Amino acid sequence: MYRVLIALLLCTGLAACASSPPPRYYAADGGPVRCADCGVVERIERVYGGDSYASGGGALLGAIIGGALGNTVGKGDGRKAATVAGAIAGGIAGNEIEKQNNRGPYYEVFVRLDDGRRAIVRQKELDGLRDGMRVLVRDNRARPL
Numbered sequence: 287m288y289r290v291l292i293a294l295l296l297c298t299g300l301a302a303c304a305s306s307p308p309p310r311y312y313a314a315d316g317g318p319v320r321c322a323d324c325g326v327v328e329r330i331e332r333v334y335g336g337d338s339y340a341s342g343g344g345a346l347l348g349a350i351i352g353g354a355l356g357n358t359v360g361k362g363d364g365r366k367a368a369t370v371a372g373a374i375a376g377g378i379a380g381n382e383i384e385k386q387n388n389r390g391p392y393y394e395v396f397v398r399l400d401d402g403r404r405a406i407v408r409q410k411e412l413d414g415l416r417d418g419m420r421v422l423v424r425d426n427r428a429r430p431l
Contacts, residue, residue, distance in 0.1 A: 321400065321422070322399070323399070324421070324423075325400055325405070325421060326398050326418060326421070327396070327416065327417055327421055327428065328404075328417070329417055330394070330395050330396070330416075333391060333392055334391045344383055344385075345377045346377070348378070349374070349376050349380065350376070351380075352374070352376015353376065354372075355372050356370070356372020356373065357369045392408055393410070393412055397423055399423070405423050407423060408426070409427050413429065415428060415430060
């Protein structure tokens with residue numbers, strides 16, 4: 287008797303742990319529900335090079351490191367000059383390094399949204415996106431639905 291009860295409790299506990307697939311919502315006509323930021327991937331293009339940009343973080347970090355290293359050189363006014371020169375050189379180097387890191391390759395994902403608009407999203411990774419796939423466009427990224 288106890289064995290049957292224990293087996294029943296174990297089965298119930300394991301069934302409660304099972305995950306169900308996420309719900310899919312459909313319109314009354316059987317098609318998927320439309321949303322303002324949902325659409326279909328028309329095409330994906332890989333772009334090499336392109337615009338490089340810098341936020342200023344690399345220049346700031348480079349200036350701090352360069353100034354700290356320059357401060358270890360010389361004495362008196364020579365130390366001040368070396369600190370300033372190190373900060374300038376470090377800022378320039380940090381800015382260029384950041385630009386190189388932000389340069390392509392990246393992907394341009396062309397999406398035809400449900401409301402008829404078209405969106406072009408630039409992103410570094412595809413995360414499994416393919417032509418014809420339904421996606422959600424949010425925060426300048428296309429994500430599969």
